[in-house]
Amino acid sequence: MSRSVSASVEPAVLAFDIFGTVVDWRSGIIHQGARLGRRRAIEADWGAVADAWRGRYVPTMRRVNAGELPWGNLDRLHRLMLDEIAPTVGLDMLDEADRTELVHAWHRLPPWPDAVEGLHRLRRRFDIVTLSNGGIALLTHMAKTAALPWDAILSAELVRRYKPERAVYDLVPELFGVPHARVLMVAAHLDDLRAARAAGLMTAYVHRPLEHGPDRTLEIPAEGEFDIMAADFLDLAVRLRA
Amino acid sequence: MSRSVSASVEPAVLAFDIFGTVVDWRSGIIHQGARLGRRRAIEADWGAVADAWRGRYVPTMRRVNAGELPWGNLDRLHRLMLDEIAPTVGLDMLDEADRTELVHAWHRLPPWPDAVEGLHRLRRRFDIVTLSNGGIALLTHMAKTAALPWDAILSAELVRRYKPERAVYDLVPELFGVPHARVLMVAAHLDDLRAARAAGLMTAYVHRPLEHGPDRTLEIPAEGEFDIMAADFLDLAVRLRA
Numbered sequence: 408m409s410r411s412v413s414a415s416v417e418p419a420v421l422a423f424d425i426f427g428t429v430v431d432w433r434s435g436i437i438h439q440g441a442r443l444g445r446r447r448a449i450e451a452d453w454g455a456v457a458d459a460w461r462g463r464y465v466p467t468m469r470r471v472n473a474g475e476l477p478w479g480n481l482d483r484l485h486r487l488m489l490d491e492i493a494p495t496v497g498l499d500m501l502d503e504a505d506r507t508e509l510v511h512a513w514h515r516l517p518p519w520p521d522a523v524e525g526l527h528r529l530r531r532r533f534d535i536v537t538l539s540n541g542g543i544a545l546l547t548h549m550a551k552t553a554a555l556p557w558d559a560i561l562s563a564e565l566v567r568r569y570k571p572e573r574a575v576y577d578l579v580p581e582l583f584g585v586p587h588a589r590v591l592m593v594a595a596h597l598d599d600l601r602a603a604r605a606a607g608l609m610t611a612y613v614h615r616p617l618e619h620g621p622d623r624t625l626e627i628p629a630e631g632e633f634d635i636m637a638a639d640f641l642d643l644a645v646r647l648r649a
Numbered sequence: 650m651s652r653s654v655s656a657s658v659e660p661a662v663l664a665f666d667i668f669g670t671v672v673d674w675r676s677g678i679i680h681q682g683a684r685l686g687r688r689r690a691i692e693a694d695w696g697a698v699a700d701a702w703r704g705r706y707v708p709t710m711r712r713v714n715a716g717e718l719p720w721g722n723l724d725r726l727h728r729l730m731l732d733e734i735a736p737t738v739g740l741d742m743l744d745e746a747d748r749t750e751l752v753h754a755w756h757r758l759p760p761w762p763d764a765v766e767g768l769h770r771l772r773r774r775f776d777i778v779t780l781s782n783g784g785i786a787l788l789t790h791m792a793k794t795a796a797l798p799w800d801a802i803l804s805a806e807l808v809r810r811y812k813p814e815r816a817v818y819d820l821v822p823e824l825f826g827v828p829h830a831r832v833l834m835v836a837a838h839l840d841d842l843r844a845a846r847a848a849g850l851m852t853a854y855v856h857r858p859l860e861h862g863p864d865r866t867l868e869i870p871a872e873g874e875f876d877i878m879a880a881d882f883l884d885l886a887v888r889l890r891a
Contacts, residue, residue: 480826534789534790542826543801543803543824544824546801547800547825548776550800558789558792558793558802559785559788559789559801560800560802561785582785582786583785584722
């Protein structure tokens with residue numbers, strides 16, 4: 408991964424995707440699920456639970472964006488998705504308190520090892536904000552738990568539409584009063600970056616090979632598709648001279 | 650000031666007014682105005698400038714809330730107000746760059762001496778957020794300059810209405826998913842606190858006797874009008890057992 412940001416364009420604000428890009432949702436859900444399982448004597452394949460749960464993510468967002476589901480923040484949708492998958496992953500016995508606890512597990516996910524230090528470096532030179540489908544409360548609690556030094560918490564919740572809808576990407580230039588071309592979207596996901604680019608934002612791909620666990624191979628973007636390709640947030644800081 | 654928060658009610662989120670409550674806008678504007686004045690060889694009574702400028706604040710918000718002025722964030726309104734007062738305070742000679750610089754002075758205001766330490770203490774126990782008529786970019790840059798450790802930046806800009814409109818106060822319970830009665834509005838201003846209380850929020854009055862300079866006497870609220878009366882943020886932390 409060799410491409411550095413073009414010297415002619417300097418971003419003002421860096422907007423970060425969160426799940427998979429900043430935090431390791433899969434390990435976090437497995438760990439917290441297993442802890443709940445031990446306490447409640449529930450046997451489950453928590454890796455399969457995490458994957459099935461996250462597997463409902465994109466289709467559920469789509470249903471909200473298409474108007475098939477009324478607006479609900481990600482906590483509400485996580486609960487809906489959990490109720491949907493519970494029978495298929497052997498978790499029918501979960502009671503109300505268990506389900507609430509698991510939904511809140513998404514507020515307490517571990518950052519990737521480079522994330523906190525990388526963000527601190529980037530923050531010295533740029534405004535760094537979240538731009539996630541997670542809700543404001545979720546992102547706020549995650550920042551506190553994981554010590555993520557955001558300058559501001561922005562969320563799809565503020566426009567009641569989910570990424571990849573354009574309104575979400577427009578939030579950053581609108582609220583920061585900067586041109587779209589001076590906002591850099593940072594994400595580990597091609598669909599997110601492609602939508603950001605279509606909205607006029609700069610894009611940085613960060614490689615997170617373990618997002619879906621050790622057994623999945625990721626699609627790597629073509630050289631040149633995005634403005635920056637970085638191995639992790641420390642590499643991103645170097646490329647941005649932060 | 651003796652009233653402590655009722656033991657039966659525990660706030661979850663503390664929402665802070667900013668100008669006058671967290672930062673000393675008057676000293677900040679005087680200081681930055683005087684610096685611009687020295688550089689540009691402009692003579693002015695910067696205390697009078699600060700007072701006249703801030704004097705346009707409430708009437709201008711009212712015009713926006715009444716629909717007499719189109720929505721604009723506080724930067725835009727600060728510019729409008731500055732243009733209005735410039736002839737009356739002998740600042741007609743300010744050029745475009747000067748005016749932009751002065752508008753941005755509101756992004757770089759000094760915190761009251763107790764504010765940063767008080768917020769750090771309160772943050773250990775509560776979610777602490779801004780709830781200001783200042784815009785998201787303004788509040789974000791101010792937090793960075795003044796090292797204010799907000800958990801999230803909320804602003805009237807998110808609902809495109811200004812305090813004391815109820816929609817602004819509703820933002821916090823809505824986004825944090827908590828009842829109104831578990832949100833504590835912290836402010837040095839009676840009108841802000843009264844509107845917060847009318848919206849169903851808890852209220853904490855913080856005494857900022859120097860907000861309008863050394864020569865103004867403040868109206869002190871009656872004992873019992875608000876849930877908490879605090880001398881400063883350290884006193885507020887003690888009263889909230891943070």
